[in-house]
Amino acid sequence: MKIETFTAPRRAGRPAWVPTVAALVTVVLCIGAGHWQHRRMQEKEALQQRMQQASSIAPVTLPTAADDWSAWRFRQVAATGEYDARHQILIDNKVRAGRVGFDVVTPLRLAGGAAVLVDRGWIAAGPTRSVLPRSLPPGGAVTVHGRIDLPPRNYYELGDGTAPSGPVWQHLDPARFAKATGVGVLPIVVEASDASGGSDLVRDWALPDAGIERHLSYMIQWYTFAAMAAGLWAWFTFRPRWRVRGGR
Numbered sequence: 541m542k543i544e545t546f547t548a549p550r551r552a553g554r555p556a557w558v559p560t561v562a563a564l565v566t567v568v569l570c571i572g573a574g575h576w577q578h579r580r581m582q583e584k585e586a587l588q589q590r591m592q593q594a595s596s597i598a599p600v601t602l603p604t605a606a607d608d609w610s611a612w613r614f615r616q617v618a619a620t621g622e623y624d625a626r627h628q629i630l631i632d633n634k635v636r637a638g639r640v641g642f643d644v645v646t647p648l649r650l651a652g653g654a655a656v657l658v659d660r661g662w663i664a665a666g667p668t669r670s671v672l673p674r675s676l677p678p679g680g681a682v683t684v685h686g687r688i689d690l691p692p693r694n695y696y697e698l699g700d701g702t703a704p705s706g707p708v709w710q711h712l713d714p715a716r717f718a719k720a721t722g723v724g725v726l727p728i729v730v731e732a733s734d735a736s737g738g739s740d741l742v743r744d745w746a747l748p749d750a751g752i753e754r755h756l757s758y759m760i761q762w763y764t765f766a767a768m769a770a771g772l773w774a775w776f777t778f779r780p781r782w783r784v785r786g787g788r
Contacts, residue, residue, distance in 0.1 A: 563773035567766045574762035581755035588752060599685060602730065604654040609728055612688045619658075619684050619730060621650040623677035627721045629709050630672065634662055636742060641665045644741060645712060646677050647723050648684060648730070656726045657714055658684055661741025672707065675740055686732040687745065 599616040630642035641664040647655045663673045691712045731745045
């Protein structure tokens, strides 16, 4: 009795194991990338939870020193002092509801000589760049309620890196502001949540998006790529055998 055997056809110049190894490497790499995105998603979920917890804690008096200001991010605080209108600046290119404007940032001089930058809110831009909006802070002692944020330290800006000579700044940088103005400010900004900084400004600070959905999407994509690579390998490996057996 003659026993029939089947050997999958080989392409000239390419060993039969090459597609298998290539598929295996692809699957391993894609699964590894998917696992990394999953870990990043879990980290962002933990970050989102910490932000929500910090923002829900009862307000406390703003400290004038901290070992780790990042632990204070999004904490609700109250700060009493007097606004320094002479050193007020406008942070450019802030868009709200489709309108371009500025964030109005004013130093608040605290008791004891320290100062903190207060983002008093958003104001719409004027009809031209030559006409800057005006929003003077209230005079005298005020108590500002708001939350702490940490301005980004790494940013890209055109120019030679020197501080702007006018009131319009592209980025909020407390260290750069202190060097340019001589006003020693804390390395944070307080985003005012009440009208203590002026009723003509818009204040609707939302918690930043931690990017959870983005990592979830990437994770699904990488796992899908792994499944596709495994499926294509199985299809092109076993399909010739199925065709031959089916044709006998």
